[in-house]
Amino acid sequence: METVSLPHLPDYPLHICLFKDVNNAPFLRQQLLEGNTDFEYAFLDASILLSRNQVLAACFRAINDLLQDRLKSRNVHSEIVFSLSPNNNISESFRRFGVAETSRHILAVKVGGVQSQIEQHLKGSVEGNLVPLTDEQFAELRDESRLRKVYKIGATGNEAEAFVIGSMALKGS
Amino acid sequence: MAQPPPQQPLRTLPPPFNTSAESFELIAQGAESLLYRTTFLSPAQPAALKVRPQKTWRHPTLDKRLTRQRVLAEARVLVKLSGEGIVAGGGGRKVKDPKKKNDGGGDNGGVGALRGLVPAVLALDWERGWLVTEWIDGVTVKLGIYQRDLAADEGVLRGLLGRIGRVVGLLHLAGVVHGDLTTSNMMLRPTRTPGTNADAMARAEEERGEVEVEGGLEGDIVLIDFGLATQSVSDEDRAVDLYVLERAFGSTHPKEEGQFDEVLKAYGESMGKPGKVVLRRLEDVRMRGRKKSMLG
Numbered sequence: 257m258e259t260v261s262l263p264h265l266p267d268y269p270l271h272i273c274l275f276k277d278v279n280n281a282p283f284l285r286q287q288l289l290e291g292n293t294d295f296e297y298a299f300l301d302a303s304i305l306l307s308r309n310q311v312l313a314a315c316f317r318a319i320n321d322l323l324q325d326r327l328k329s330r331n332v333h334s335e336i337v338f339s340l341s342p343n344n345n346i347s348e349s350f351r352r353f354g355v356a357e358t359s360r361h362i363l364a365v366k367v368g369g370v371q372s373q374i375e376q377h378l379k380g381s382v383e384g385n386l387v388p389l390t391d392e393q394f395a396e397l398r399d400e401s402r403l404r405k406v407y408k409i410g411a412t413g414n415e416a417e418a419f420v421i422g423s424m425a426l427k428g429s
Numbered sequence: 430m431a432q433p434p435p436q437q438p439l440r441t442l443p444p445p446f447n448t449s450a451e452s453f454e455l456i457a458q459g460a461e462s463l464l465y466r467t468t469f470l471s472p473a474q475p476a477a478l479k480v481r482p483q484k485t486w487r488h489p490t491l492d493k494r495l496t497r498q499r500v501l502a503e504a505r506v507l508v509k510l511s512g513e514g515i516v517a518g519g520g521g522r523k524v525k526d527p528k529k530k531n532d533g534g535g536d537n538g539g540v541g542a543l544r545g546l547v548p549a550v551l552a553l554d555w556e557r558g559w560l561v562t563e564w565i566d567g568v569t570v571k572l573g574i575y576q577r578d579l580a581a582d583e584g585v586l587r588g589l590l591g592r593i594g595r596v597v598g599l600l601h602l603a604g605v606v607h608g609d610l611t612t613s614n615m616m617l618r619p620t621r622t623p624g625t626n627a628d629a630m631a632r633a634e635e636e637r638g639e640v641e642v643e644g645g646l647e648g649d650i651v652l653i654d655f656g657l658a659t660q661s662v663s664d665e666d667r668a669v670d671l672y673v674l675e676r677a678f679g680s681t682h683p684k685e686e687g688q689f690d691e692v693l694k695a696y697g698e699s700m701g702k703p704g705k706v707v708l709r710r711l712e713d714v715r716m717r718g719r720k721k722s723m724l725g
């Protein structure tokens with residue numbers, strides 16, 4: 257697990273785990289659907305992620321919108337999922353970027369909380385292999401064609417990052 | 430030259446920056462905005478924060494609307510340009526058929542050549558009036574020319590002017606006019622091949638705070654300050670864009686003014702056929718400019 261402190265948001269540390277080859281995505285999804293309060297995480301489908309910076313930019317936007325009292329969804333965790341989307345359709349963003357029954361690789365983000373407890377809980381709940389949060393890993397795990405379709409781009413390398421992050425930042429304008 | 434503006438108290442920064450423990454170095458203070466060097470997604474990633482503070486003398490509702498428009502206009506154009514050559518046809522954000530952009534067959538390095546030549550947008554808040562973009566290393570073209578090595582071959586200056594013309598041509602081909610082309614709104618970014626020794630050394634120097642400005646004018650031209658940019662393909666708008674640059678260049682760099690043709694030549698080459706029309710139009714725009722200044 258990695259704990260990331262975004263430069264301007266020191267009070268909102270991000271605890272992030274990237275899991276590869278997850279076996280129990282349906283269970284995780286079920287916890288979210290039931291509103292199980294032990295599972296207050298942003299569970300993202302990692303196959304649709306481009307880069308580490310993209311994830312951090314989504315977290316920044318969600319926390320800033322929380323601080324500005326203008327969340328579009330239930331809480332900061334669902335807002336992180338929504339923040340990844342280039343458009344304003346909330347339920348579509350959950351379908352695209354959130355954990356699905358068929359998700360194989362999952363990124364879990366928790367805003368705030370005690371690192372050791374979160375790590376223990378995630379490792380105990382997600383059946384998968386923890387891998388480092390690097391662009392190389394994202395490149396390995398992603399589904400190129402889905403990524404292209406969702407962001408309407410023709411390339412999925414480094415060269416797409418600026419456009420993807422920019423589109424996320426402009427959403428709702 | 431004006432004195433550097435005094436450091437603004439941090440509480441004038443909009444949230445969440447007003448409670449941040451990071452450093453904010455005031456780089457420039459314009460009529461409408463403050464530009465800070467700070468960090469963003471990681472402490473190791475420098476970023477440019479452009480803040481448009483409230484104008485207390487304006488009606489609050491109007492002020493909010495204008496700020497919002499300015500921040501969004503700049504961000505939208507930057508994002509559009511960062512998608513040059515990678516946005517799939519028929520996408521959500523309208524981008525014209527890439528093939529059509531090359532209609533003049535200009536010598537411009539192809540669609541997408543502009544993508545890395547504008548700062549990437551990292552975040553913005555149009556309600557609060559701020560925009561964070563990638564930090565561009567180097568100096569403004571203005572400073573680069575001021576500090577150039579006068580003993581160096583004039584070809585170096587001509588090379589720089591050519592790169593300026595080419596990048597403006599690429600911008601216009603991408604369907605954008607800048608609206609405020611000056612040599613302060615262009616950066617001269619040292620060309621670095623990541624992973625090389627030179628790159629590692631330059632980075633180490635930077636970390637020690639030894640950012641060096643040499644007499645050389647090598648590097649990529651990166652366009653900044655898109656606060657007045659608009660999406661347009663009209664010859665008139667393009668010609669006015671060039672005219673603004675020509676006038677600004679002449680007054681900022683009187684010694685170099687005679688070589689401005691180099692910019693226009695490269696512009697024409699990079700634009701291809703449509704560039705010729707714009708350059709002809711530029712003559713009309715100059716004429717009107719002269720008449721206007723004669724009338725006072």
Ligand SMILES: Nc1ncnc2c1ncn2[C@@H]1O[C@H](COP(=O)(O)OP(=O)(O)OP(=O)(O)O)[C@@H](O)[C@H]1O
Pocket residue numbers: 456457458459460461462463464477479548562563564565566569609613614616653654655656657
């Ligand atoms: N992304 C960047 N990276 C490095 N330096 C920058 C960046 N953006 C701006 N600067 C520096 O800050 C100065 C002012 O920025 P900019 O031109 O965007 O603001 P401005 O002229 O005050 O804006 P506006 O005209 O929209 O009110 C530039 O001349 C340049 O020196």
Ligand SMILES: [Mg+2]
Pocket residue numbers: 613614654
């Ligand atoms: Mg400027």
